[in-house]
Amino acid sequence: MKIKRLISNGFRGLPDRTFDFTSPRTGAPADIVVVTGPSGSGKTSLLEAIIAAKEDVGPYGLKRSSNDFVRPGEAAAKVRVDWVLSQEERARVGATGVELSSESIFAPNLFSSIDHDPSLVALLGEYDVDPAVSKVEYFHANRRIPRGGAPSIATLGVPEAERLARLTQDDAKYALVSQYIAEANLGLHDKGGTRGAERLAEAFGRLCRTRQLAGVEQVGRAIVPRFADARGTVVGLEGLSDTAKQALLFAVTFLRSGIEGSLVLIDTPELHIPEPEVGAFVAALARMGLDNQLVLATGSPGVVAGNPDALVVPMS
Structure with missing residues (x-):
């Protein structure tokens, strides 16, 4: 439309x-x-x-x-x-x-x-x-x-709850970014394959020139995303610049929604x-x-x- x-x-x-x-x-x-x-x-x-x-x-x-x-x-x-x-x-x-x-x-x-x-x-x-x-x-x-x-x-990822949040100014609608990255890397968004992770890495790469998605890592019971720069330095989500976080927010939302x-x-x-x-x-x-x-x-x-x-x- x-x-x-x-x-x-x-x-x-x-x-x-x-x-x-x-x-x-x-x-x-x-x-x-x-x-x-x-x-x-x-x-x-x-x-x-x-x-x-x-x-x-x-x-x-x-x-x-x-x-x-x-x-x-x-x-x-x-x-x-x-x-x-x-x-x-x-x-x-x-x-x-x-x-x-x-x-x-x-x-x-x-x-x-x-x-x-x-x-x-x-x-x-x-x-x-x-x-x-x-x-x-x-x-x-x-x-x-x-x-x-x-x-x-x-x-919560519940369809009706997602629908209620889309046109609000509530940042909670972006709270599943890390979860989506983990699920994509586990193949949960493409019936067990790796294309979901590839699509996400490509989308993030189009929007961010300083970091690339480097996969996920298990930390305790959580699976968390990792990002690498051109020198191979790896950081988590909180280590990203505000510019890179904006790129990630858009990339995940476009694919997830x-x-x-x-x-x-x-x-x-x-x-x-x-x-x-x-x-x-x-x-x-x-x-x-x-x-x-x-x-x-x-x-x-x-x-x-x-x-x-x-x-x-x-x-x-």
Whole structure:
């Protein structure tokens, strides 16, 4: 699924305007949409408007208060989204058209929204880590791999719990990074073979130039990942730089969540990435899955400079 256009009225943090996500060259939704502008211009709010509209149609999580979305001084907020579906998506949910539109109204005293197209409800509400199932994934601005701690509902690997956590800002959704690396190296994600570990090493290598995945090691009862640099120095997860941890977070999430043909929302893709490298980092993210649409909220000039084919949406 991809977004062709979003129209906002009265949404908190956003101007009342139309946001066109189509490529001028092809007329189709752009594969990389770079939302730019100074701090406070509404970049994050645009991602939040996408999430709010999507959740109103087909929710992954619990319903949020409409007060979170209505601009102060306004009685209500409205978000219209024009969605473009792939042939596989149309066949899976029984949609008759390539394009479907949703209109969501948020108001403090409105308890039920507009009836939406049933096929769009089915598509946007479906969550499964199977790559054949398209989905919406959100990387929030202060994301990090959490340290240890007791498992929470978002870290148990239970499909319903995974679904509830995907569009939140809870770092617990990244807490199974080490476990996934161990499982991949044990062949648990490819029926006993080694391809899962190879895919993960390749994905991490595309995003991180200073370290490579060097396998796993048993420490007590735990199986922990190991990473090596060009000199052969080996460290564990906590020994990685913040830049390498970001690369690992993205690599594992793309593979673990099966992000293919999906809408990927990334706030501050440059987080912990040196400015000279951020353009190449985003380009590598765009190659991580087939037929994804990346919508990036960024203040980094390097994102635009390193991705000349991206559609730039200025907020001011």
